[in-house]
Amino acid sequence: xxxxxxxxxxxQRRLGATLTLLASTILAIPTIASAQSASSSNRNTNATxxxxxxxxxxxxxxxxxxxxxxxTGTGTSTGFGAGQLPSMTDPDxxxxxxLTDGEATxxxxxxxxxxxxxxxxxTSLATTPxxxxxxxxxxxxxxxxxxxxxxxxxxxxxxxxxTAEEGIEGGEAPAGRGDGLGVKLGTFTLRPSVNQxxxxxxxxxxxxxxxxxxxxxxxxGTLTSDWxxxxxxxxxxxxWQKNLSGTGQTEPSARLDADLRLDLSNQxxxxxxxxxxxxxxxxxxxxxxxxxxxxxxxxxxSLGGTIERDFGILRGTAxxxxxRSLYGSARFADGSSLSLxxxxxxxxxxxxxxxxxxxxxxxxxxxATLGRALYDDDVDRxxxxxxxxxYGGRAGVQLDLGEKLRGELGxxxxxxxxxxxxxxxxxxxxxxxxxLWSPQRGTDVDxxxxxxxxxxxxxxxxxxxxxxxxxGLSHLIRNDLTGRLTASSTLRDYPSTENALNWSLGTxxxxxxxRYFDATANVAYEFTDNxxxxxxxxxxxxxxxxxxx
Numbered sequence: 001x002x003x004x005x006x007x008x009x010x011x012q013r014r015l016g017a018t019l020t021l022l023a024s025t026i027l028a029i030p031t032i033a034s035a036q037s038a039s040s041s042n043r044n045t046n047a048t049x050x051x052x053x054x055x056x057x058x059x060x061x062x063x064x065x066x067x068x069x070x071x072t073g074t075g076t077s078t079g080f081g082a083g084q085l086p087s088m089t090d091p092d093x094x095x096x097x098x099l100t101d102g103e104a105t106x107x108x109x110x111x112x113x114x115x116x117x118x119x120x121x122x123t124s125l126a127t128t129p130x131x132x133x134x135x136x137x138x139x140x141x142x143x144x145x146x147x148x149x150x151x152x153x154x155x156x157x158x159x160x161x162x163t164a165e166e167g168i169e170g171g172e173a174p175a176g177r178g179d180g181l182g183v184k185l186g187t188f189t190l191r192p193s194v195n196q197x198x199x200x201x202x203x204x205x206x207x208x209x210x211x212x213x214x215x216x217x218x219x220x221g222t223l224t225s226d227w228x229x230x231x232x233x234x235x236x237x238x239x240w241q242k243n244l245s246g247t248g249q250t251e252p253s254a255r256l257d258a259d260l261r262l263d264l265s266n267q268x269x270x271x272x273x274x275x276x277x278x279x280x281x282x283x284x285x286x287x288x289x290x291x292x293x294x295x296x297x298x299x300x301x302s303l304g305g306t307i308e309r310d311f312g313i314l315r316g317t318a319x320x321x322x323x324r325s326l327y328g329s330a331r332f333a334d335g336s337s338l339s340l341x342x343x344x345x346x347x348x349x350x351x352x353x354x355x356x357x358x359x360x361x362x363x364x365x366x367x368a369t370l371g372r373a374l375y376d377d378d379v380d381r382x383x384x385x386x387x388x389x390x391y392g393g394r395a396g397v398q399l400d401l402g403e404k405l406r407g408e409l410g411x412x413x414x415x416x417x418x419x420x421x422x423x424x425x426x427x428x429x430x431x432x433x434x435x436l437w438s439p440q441r442g443t444d445v446d447x448x449x450x451x452x453x454x455x456x457x458x459x460x461x462x463x464x465x466x467x468x469x470x471x472g473l474s475h476l477i478r479n480d481l482t483g484r485l486t487a488s489s490t491l492r493d494y495p496s497t498e499n500a501l502n503w504s505l506g507t508x509x510x511x512x513x514x515r516y517f518d519a520t521a522n523v524a525y526e527f528t529d530n531x532x533x534x535x536x537x538x539x540x541x542x543x544x545x546x547x548x549x
Contacts, residue, residue: 182549185223188232190549192221197520197544201248206534212246216542231261249294253279267310273321275302281327284502284528284536286464286492287457289330289338296340297328315355315363323347342380343457345387347373355398363398367410373455382459385420390453394430407435409449416453416463423462424495426453431467442476465493480512486524498531518546 182191195218202211216239223234238254255277262270281288281295288295304321325347327340348371355365371390379385394412399405410433416426430451437445448470456463468490477483485507492500508522523541530536 187226188223189226190221190223192219193546193548194219195520195544195546197542198244199540199542201538201540203248203536203538205536210247212248213244214241214248214250215244216241216544229263232258233261234258249280249283251280251282253277268308270307271305273302273304273306276300281330286454289340291332292330293333294331296330299326299328300324313357315353315357315365317351317353317355319349319351321349321351342375342377344376345373346376347371349390361400363400364396365398365410366393366395367412368393369414379420380457382457384423384459386418386423386455388416388418388455390414390416392430394432396433403438405435405437407433407437407447409433409435414451414453418462422460426463426465426495428453428465428493444472444474446472462495464495467491467493482510482512484508484510500531500533501529503527516548518548520544520546 182189195216197216197218198213199216200211200213202209204210218237218239220237221235223232225232234257236254236256238252240252241250243250255275257275258273260272262272264270277300278297280297283292283295301324302321304319306317306319309316323346325343325345327343329337329339331337349369350371351367351369353365353367355363357363369390369392371392373388373390375385375387378387392412392414394410396408396410396412398408410431412430412432414426414428414430418425428451431449432451433447433449435445435447437447439445448468450466450468450470452466452468454463454466468488470488471486473485475483487503487505489501489503492502494500504524504526506522506524508520511519513519521543524539526538526540528536
């Protein structure tokens with residue numbers, strides 16, 4: 001009883017300190033903004049006149065180029081079908097750090113992911129996290145605890161920041177990947193693609209080796225508005241697999257994300273965001289059920305919003321995100337199943353960020369986060385109450401030097417405090433960042449750092465911390481041929497046992513046959529070092545054909 005009261009008092013003190021920090025930050029904004037109003041007005045005027053290819057929208061710089069949305073996270077293998085290349089975590093999402101349930105997008109993190117497209121062709125670093133995928137510190141996106149994600153090679157995983165120059169003669173112009181104009185649907189444009197691939201996978205776990213050959217079909221689509229004001233962007237993708245021979249679990253997946261941008265004024269922009277994601281829990285996840293022929297399905301629904309305000313030299317952003325996570329049943333070879341519904345939960349997170357514009361290209365910031373995760377069941381099947389409060393703060397700097405170099409780095413501290421007194425609180429230093437660099441035309445380098453906290457399901461275990469480093473290189477080899485190299489490493493920091501390490505390497509090619517067809521080829525290798533358990537190795541390769549409009 002004494003232990004429980006002590007924990008409650010500690011949580012109240014942490015909550016009070018967090019709310020005090022948030023209130024102080026908000027109250028300070030008008031005072032500082034008023035004092036700097038004259039100089040900030042001149043700064044905004046000069047910045048607008050000299051912006052060139054960079055447009056100032058809302059509370060952050062926006063780039064006048066469109067970036068397709070892609071899957072994000074730290075993933076294990078999400079299926080290597082449909083011309084996909086297992087690769088690193090989305091470098092644009094590497095900086096996301098939120099503090100409640102996984103798959104809820106971080107609507108506030110400017111560093112983060114996706115740099116997703118809007119109808120006007122601009123991209124806001126302050127509002128992309130939610131639209132490009134959901135990422136909250138306590139729990140990662142689906143199948144993303146091992147540091148591997150499948151890049152869809154049916155399209156460039158990261159569009160060229162410095163595309164190759166067109167030839168002087170008309171016949172020398174390179175075949176652009178954006179030639180397809182899409183399908184006009186009133187004031188919207190739909191850009192769909194479908195990829196069919198044949199793949200082979202070999203997995204070795206200890207002394208056991210399994211192989212399978214399978215077909216994979218992937219559908220991708222982006223629907224964008226063409227409005228004079230405001231913008232709506234909807235992106236979707238889905239992968240279906242069918243084994244042709246061998247043994248091994250198929251890995252279907254699907255996701256849908258929507259972002260409604262509301263241009264409230266020249267200084268204020270709001271976003272309403274919603275998302276859905278489906279995937280099966282990966283067999284190598286520490287929470288996966290051993291001995292199954294099919295892992296449980298996971299469905300996640302997210303809804304959130306952000307509002308960004310430019311206070312002259314200050315940038316303010318506030319965000320609120322809610323997530324609903326549902327777990328299915330794991331199935332065994334004898335036909336029996338085990339329900340994982342005790343892991344169903346709701347999560348909500350609030351976040352405030354304040355940035356100070358030293359120059360249009362350099363913006364230091366501070367950020368505070370408060371989250372709450374509530375499980376449907378008061379206790380899980382082992383008798384533990386895993387609902388929790390989470391607190392976080394970080395400071396960093398955002399860099400934007402245009403299409404050549406941009407990114408963000410943030411350092412912070414996070415706490416996840418569980419209701420059950422038997423579960424130790426998780427305290428973790430966090431490092432999150434992303435860097436996009438284009439050293440020359442046709443070449444792009446992306447680097448990512450990401451920290452996430454995972455809830456455990458084992459008796460007496462509260463969870464662990466994932467630290468991930470990822471890197472990718474894309475190069476336009478010829479006008480119609482693009483190559484990509486990827487690498488990823490994830491360290492699992494367990495509080496009471498030896499740490500585990502996962503790393504992966506991948507490479508792939510995309511041959512642009514014409515404006516409608518692409519041929520893809522890829523190969524990837526993944527290794528998981530699991531102290532106290534069985535190490536695993538996996539090799540995948542595939543070829544495919546993409547039809548796009």
